[in-house]
Amino acid sequence: MATNNGSVSTPELLDLTIDNITPNTILINDQSPDARLRYLMARLVTHLHDFARETRLSTDEWMAAINFLVATGQICSDVRNEFILLSDILGLSLLVDSINHPKPAGSTEGSVLGPFHTHDAPTLANGASMTSDPEGEPMLALCRVVDPSGKPVAGVKIDIWETDSSGHYDVQHADRDEPSERCVMISDEDGRFWFHGIKPVPYPIPHDGPVGKLLVRLGRHCWRPSHIHFMFEKEGWDHLITALYLRNDPYETSDAVFGVKKSLVIDLGKTDAATSAKYGVAEGTLLLEQEFVLVTKDETERLRDENAVKALKALGLHMKLVDHLPVPDLD
Amino acid sequence: MATNNGSVSTPELLDLTIDNITPNTILINDQSPDARLRYLMARLVTHLHDFARETRLSTDEWMAAINFLVATGQICSDVRNEFILLSDILGLSLLVDSINHPKPAGSTEGSVLGPFHTHDAPTLANGASMTSDPEGEPMLALCRVVDPSGKPVAGVKIDIWETDSSGHYDVQHADRDEPSERCVMISDEDGRFWFHGIKPVPYPIPHDGPVGKLLVRLGRHCWRPSHIHFMFEKEGWDHLITALYLRNDPYETSDAVFGVKKSLVIDLGKTDAATSAKYGVAEGTLLLEQEFVLVTKDETERLRDENAVKALKALGLHMKLVDHLPVPDLD
Structure with a gap:
């Protein structure tokens, strides 16, 4: 198989069969000048064709898959x-996050992004309220961002989002005119950020579309356990997408999108008199206290490369890393 | 791994990692009561996850793939x-057709359906014209449908479609108000059907969308060689989707969708005086003469099952066929 542009000799694409379609498709795609794209396409075509051969995929099943993808x-x-949702329920999102954001011991683990993050959340000052839902059970959140040695990390941009008390994100309401139950905060000099939210509730992922119909056919429920999303961004630090889950939720061990990690399951406390006075809430208000441990980009890349080399060797693949991504090593 | 509904014990979906996400996703999908769906999903999830692991798929690449699928x-x-088009350029359509419509020696081979078949073509009487393009080079087509022994097959519904002389199907014109360059005919008692069309021309597959952009990145052209599509349907006979290709087309050996078979490449002739008088065309008009050989549904199913059993055995898979489709054999 030719593997770089210029030297590739394109095959005669005639009389393609079950047995020769795969190498020929790979060869024609090898005209790309992009080594990484060539590798991705070669593996994609191989897996796609092997899937059809192993299952003897019927024309009706192929058409059902086409219709499913269109819908x-x-x-x-x-x-x-809906494609992120599909990736979530197939376990792909969790897998991609695990590959790309390996976590050294002691750092905060990642979780799935999900399909409900938006880019229009308002940036709020510490101490603000990110909810407009009077039905929600008030919850004070006192959080801190630190490095693995416990030192505060200031100036981190933190996206926070959760559902309202009915289990819906703002974007699921047809009459949404502005963001709600979501905000952006910046950690202060001591790494702290704090806000007023509401107690997370379990909710079904959107199940009125193709993904929901698939879950029904698979005999799976569509529920996610109660959680609140956090996303951390700062130059030089590994991008952290995570969430905190409430202990003893009915769906704690059966999350439809595989997001729960034991280290992310938390207990809510209640505010004492001093804390209540300090933050202006009624005594006994639900309290979320959490320290998030970020890892530097360099440390994460080092760990990711190390894991990649180890995994590719275990798979028997002769690869090299270019820009931290594997391509076939032809030397 | 539990493999049928009722006996499946769902795993605790907690702390899923690169190494355990695949078996756990398969196990949770095994709640489906449909054995074939369980097998399809298990292979899909395995290939999807293996693809991500082998490529160490980056978050950016995953997001690019999501965006590509959405678009x-x-x-x-x-x-x-556009998803059929994607399946076509990845060689999947050709593969699925080859698996499902094996052809005994002497029968007419299949080719790709493509994305341009419609269900609104008018049924025309033999001898009618299926073109409204005055710029096209007139072509008389005299065809016959027979069985492998040469006996005529009457009453076959034949869908026929081609582009106009500009290389566009009617549906690609924004102002399309009715079908053109497409029709349905019925073979007569002698298996014959005949019509007036135009000489096929090479044309680019639609390249203004995501699939066209992918072809550019792969260094591939987007052309199909000159051809005319035929689809044959009759109760008791294997559904035949095929096309005839003109010899010496510049894209004869580089079809963007892998459809060309040597047995489907034809030479056009010219009408002699007698034929011209009989069919009411000018002498020397382009002439397509073709015999299509259909196979019975029973014979095709027998051959498909035989091929499936052989292929699955060669792959080392312990399977049985249920309704002609493989599922794991647990006995």
Whole structure:
């Protein structure tokens, strides 16, 4: 198989069969000048074709898959991404996060992004309220961002989002005119950020579309345990997408999108008199206290490269890393 | 691994990692009561996850793939199916057709359906014209449908479609108000059908969407060689989707969708005086003469099952066929 542009000799694409379609498709795609894209396409075509050969995929099943993909694309909108949801329920999102954000012991683990993060959340000052839901059970959140040695990390941009008390994100309400139950905060000099939210509740992932119909056919429920999302960004630090889950939720061990890690399951406390006075809440208000441990980008890349080399060797693949991503090593 | 509903014990979905996400996703999907769906999902999840592990798929690449799929779905319409086009350029359509429609020696081979078949073509009487393009080079087509022993097959419904002389199907014109360059015919008692069309021309597959952009990145052209599509349907006979390709087309050996078979490459002739008088065309008009050989549904199923059993055995898979489709054999 030729593997770089210029030297590739394109095959005669005639009389392609079950047995020769795969190498020929790979060869024609090898005209790309991009070594990484060539590798991705070669593996994609191999897996796609092997899937069809192993299952002897019927024409009706192929057409059902095409229709499923079209419907999945058509239901997407500015505020709904059904393909991310599909990736979530197939375990791919969790896997990609695990590959790309390995966590040294002691750092905060990642979780799935999900399809409900938006880019229009308001940046709020510490101490602000990110909820407008009077039905929600008030919850004070006192958080801190630190490095693995416990030193505060200031100036981190933190995206925070959760559902309202009915289990819906703002974007799921047809009459949404502005963001709600979501905000952006910046950690202060001591790494702290704090806000008023509401107690998370369990909720079903959107199940009125193709992904929901698939879950029904698979005999799976569509529920996620109560959680609140956090995303941390700062130059030089590894991007952390995570969430905190409430202990003893009915769906704690059966999350439809595989996001729960034991280290992210928390207990809510209640505010004492001093804390209540300090933050202006009624005594006994639900209290979320959490320290998030970020890892530097360098440390994460080092760990990711190390894991990649180890895994590729275990798979028997002769690869090299270019820009931290594997391509075939032809030397 | 439990493999049928009722006896499946669902795993605790906690602390999922690169190494345990795949078996756990398969196990949770095994709650489906449908054995074939369980097998399809298990292979899908395995290939999808293996792809991510072998490529150490980056978050950016995952997001690019999500965006590609969303865009592919969003450009679909009643008259455009970009996912079929994607399946075509990845060689999957050819593969699925080859698996499902094995051809005994002497029968007419299949080719790709493509994304341009519609269900609104008018049924025309033999001898009618299926073109309204005055710029096209007139072509008389005299065809016959027979069985492998040469006996005529009457009453076959034949869908026929081609582009106009500009290389566009009718549905690619924004102002399309009715079907053109497409029709349905019925073979007569002698298995014959004949019509007036135009000489096929090479044309680019739609390249203004995500699939066209992918081809550019792969260094591939987007052209299909000159051809005319035929689809044959009759109760008791294997559904035949095929096309005839003109010899010496510049894209004869580099079809963007892998459809060309040597047995489907034809030479056009010219009408002699007698034929011209009989069919009411000018002498020397382009002439397509073709015999199509259909196979019975029973014979095709027998051959498909035989091929499936052989292929699955060669893959080392312990399977049985249920309704002609493989599922794991647990006995």
